[in-house]
Every structure is written in C-alpha cells, then in structure tokens.
Amino acid sequence: MGHTTAHTQASPDAQATEHEQQRFDAIIAADQRIEPRDWMPEQYRSSLIRQISQHAHSEIIGMQPEANWISRAPSLKRKAILIAKVQDEAGHGLYLYSAAQTLGITREEMTQKLIDGKARYSSIFNYHTPTWADIGAIGWLVDGAAICNQVPLCRASYGPYGRAMVRICKEESFHQRQGFEILYELAHGTAEQKQLAQDAVDRWYWPSLMMFGPSDDASPNSARSMAWKIKRFSNDELRQRFVGMCVPQFEALGLECPDKDLRFDEATGTWISGPLDWDEFRAVLDGRGPANTERLEHRRTAHEDGAWVREAAAEYARKQRRGERVAA
Numbered sequence: 001m002g003h004t005t006a007h008t009q010a011s012p013d014a015q016a017t018e019h020e021q022q023r024f025d026a027i028i029a030a031d032q033r034i035e036p037r038d039w040m041p042e043q044y045r046s047s048l049i050r051q052i053s054q055h056a057h058s059e060i061i062g063m064q065p066e067a068n069w070i071s072r073a074p075s076l077k078r079k080a081i082l083i084a085k086v087q088d089e090a091g092h093g094l095y096l097y098s099a100a101q102t103l104g105i106t107r108e109e110m111t112q113k114l115i116d117g118k119a120r121y122s123s124i125f126n127y128h129t130p131t132w133a134d135i136g137a138i139g140w141l142v143d144g145a146a147i148c149n150q151v152p153l154c155r156a157s158y159g160p161y162g163r164a165m166v167r168i169c170k171e172e173s174f175h176q177r178q179g180f181e182i183l184y185e186l187a188h189g190t191a192e193q194k195q196l197a198q199d200a201v202d203r204w205y206w207p208s209l210m211m212f213g214p215s216d217d218a219s220p221n222s223a224r225s226m227a228w229k230i231k232r233f234s235n236d237e238l239r240q241r242f243v244g245m246c247v248p249q250f251e252a253l254g255l256e257c258p259d260k261d262l263r264f265d266e267a268t269g270t271w272i273s274g275p276l277d278w279d280e281f282r283a284v285l286d287g288r289g290p291a292n293t294e295r296l297e298h299r300r301t302a303h304e305d306g307a308w309v310r311e312a313a314a315e316y317a318r319k320q321r322r323g324e325r326v327a328a
C-alpha cells in the first residue's frame with residue numbers, strides 16, 4: 001500500500017501546512033477564535049490587517065470633524081461631553097492599532113501609510129461640520145451606523161479584534177445617545193433650531209448609509225470575510241437593519257427622513273431605502289470629497305508635532321529597561 005502513494009505524497013512542508021489549514025478550518029467551523037500565535041492563512045492575515053488598520057485610521061481621522069466644535073460647544077456640559085467622546089475615539093484607534101500589531105505590522109508602518117495617503121479610512125469623515133447640529137447628526141447617524149456594523153464584529157473569529165470591539169461598542173452606544181439628545185433638544189427648540197437639526201440630518205443621512213460599504217454584488221471581499229467569520233452579515237443586510245432602526249427614531253425626533261422613496265416591505269417586514277448615489281461614494285473614497293486633503297494634512301501635522309513626545313516616551317522606556325533612575 002505504502003509504495004503506491006509514495007510518489008504522489010506531498011512534501012513534508014506542504015503536509016504540515018495542510019495539517020495547519022485543517023486545524024484553522026476546524027476552529028472557524030466550531031466558532032472558536034484564532035489567536036495571534038495560531039497558524040493562519042496568509043490571506044486571512046492580510047485581509048485582517050487591511051480591515052483593522054482601516055478601522056483604526058477611521059477612528060483617528062474621525063476625531064477631526066467633531067474636534068472642530070470643542071471650542072464652540074454651546075455650554076460647559078456639552079463641551080465636557082464632546083471632549084469625552086472625541087477622547088473615546090482616540091482610544092478606539094489605539095485598541096485597534098494594537099489588535100493589528102498582533103498580526104505582524106507595526107504602528108509606525110500603519111501611520112506612515114495613512115499620512116502618505118496610501119491607506120483608506122471611512123469616507124464619512126471627509127465631510128464638514130458647519131453647524132453645532134452636525135455634531136448631533138454625527139453622533140446619532142454616524143456612531144449609530146458604526147454600532148450596527150460593529151456589534152457583529154464582537155464575534156469576529158480573530159480574538160484580539162473581537163475583544164477590542166466589545167469595549168468599543170459599549171462606548172459607541174453612549175456616543176449615539178449623546179448625538180440623539182443634541183438633535184432632540186434642537187428639534188424641540190425654536191423653529192430655527194429645528195431647521196438646523198433637519199439640515200444637518202439631511203447632510204449626514206446618505207453618507208451614513210454609505211458607511212456600510214458597496215452593495216453586496218459590488219463588494220468582492222465580503223463573501224470571503226463571511227466564510228472566515230470575520231463578517232457575519234452582508235453590507236446590504238446591515239444597512240437595511242440600520243434604516244429600520246432609524247425610522248422610529250426620526251419620529252421621536254420629529255424630523256423628516258431625507259429618503260423620499262423609503263418604503264416598508266410587508267413581505268419581509270423590512271424597510272427598503274431608495275437608491276444611493278454611489279458616484280459620490282466613490283469620489284469621496286478616491287480622495288475627492290469635501291475635506292480629504294484637509295484631514296490628511298491635519299493628521300500629518302499632528303504626527304510631526306508629536307515627534308518629540310514619541311522620542312521622549314521611547315527614551316524613558318529605554319532608561320527604565322536599563323534600570324536607570326528617571327527623574328520625575
């Protein structure tokens with residue numbers, strides 16, 4: 001028997017890989033987690049690096065449109081809440097960069113790609129925030145869409161990513177509530193304030209639906225990510241779920257949904273939105289949005305301005321390692 005298979009037998013290396021692949025497949029099938037030291041297919045690793053680093057960059061760039069209003073928040077309380085929220089986003093970026101680092105890329109490499117304009121981040125953050133009501137609309141719609149997207153990611157098959165998402169989601173729900181509350185107050189204020197809220201919602205509604213990414217048939221990575229249990233639902237499923245959540249909230253706010261073609265489908269019990277402007281989505285993603293240049297420029301300057309902090313921290317760590325006394 002043995003000699004008949006000898007010629008077709010794979011090399012020891014290939015055999016080992018096949019064994020590892022089987023183990024990987026079994027972990028995925030059993031809904032258990034892949035951890036940093038486990039063997040994983042190269043494409044699984046690279047697609048996670050892409051997804052997690054894009055996600056981290058989005059958190060960091062996403063601080064800018066809101067930070068724009070910290071100094072102009074209408075009260076001390078609003079200012080404190082907004083500062084806390086923007087700081088949370090910095091924290092989300094850090095958890096996610098750390099999760100990506102477990103896959104063999106450095107924080108420096110990721111940051112460099114971002115400031116060189118070679119990495120993507122969520123196109124939503126390339127829009128401006130002209131009024132205070134935009135801060136409400138971002139919290140309600142953008143953080144709301146983020147929650148819809150991210151809750152299923154808490155069960156992502158890659159351990160460090162899933163665990164980071166658990167904490168992030170808890171904080172996102174506070175963000176969503178504070179945005180809703182800003183809009184609620186405005187929508188129940190003077191006619192002028194209500195108009196401010198409506199205009200901001202009109203600006204952010206469609207871009208927030210685009211946050212879920214292209215339609216399923218135009219999303220090449222989706223199917224593979226679902227097979228690997230990184231993603232659990234398709235872009236369109238999540239988008240429609242979000243729309244369904246917004247409908248009663250629009251009513252509570254007393255604001256109008258800008259989608260005039262929105263309809264309820266009795267057969268499936270879901271809300272179906274009108275057509276999205278994918279040309280706009282692609283333009284913003286390709287760097288032609290209202291604030292792309294400004295966002296990257298700001299990030300680049302902040303990175304350069306922070307060089308001395310990174311050097312000082314590294315020097316401090318080096319001295320500690322060598323057991324040198326560090327002056328307080």
Ligand SMILES: [Fe+2]
Nearest residue numbers: 059088089092
């Ligand atoms: Fe966040």
Ligand SMILES: [Fe+2]
Nearest residue numbers: 089143172175
């Ligand atoms: Fe958030």
